[in-house]
Amino acid sequence: xxxxxxxxxxxxxxxxxxxxxxxxxxxxxxxxxxxxxxxxxxxxxxxxxxxxxxxxxxxxxxxx
Numbered sequence: 001x002x003x004x005x006x007x008x009x010x011x012x013x014x015x016x017x018x019x020x021x022x023x024x025x026x027x028x029x030x031x032x033x034x035x036x037x038x039x040x041x042x043x044x045x046x047x048x049x050x051x052x053x054x055x056x057x058x059x060x061x062x063x064x
Contacts, residue, residue, distance in 0.1 A: 011059035
């Protein structure tokens with residue numbers, strides 16, 4: 001994958017939407033109560049894109 005997934009932790013509200021859509025890519029860090037990328041290649045790009053689009057605070061984006 002040429003692009004990387006970036007989460008703006010300050011904006012993240014830890015809602016879990018990204019994790020619901022791509023549980024192999026995103027996880028909610030229980031300690032920080034924020035989303036984190038656990039495997040950037042854990043799902044097809046279109047599915048990751050769906051998770052990015054579904055984020056209610058738009059804190060996830062592609063970089064690169």
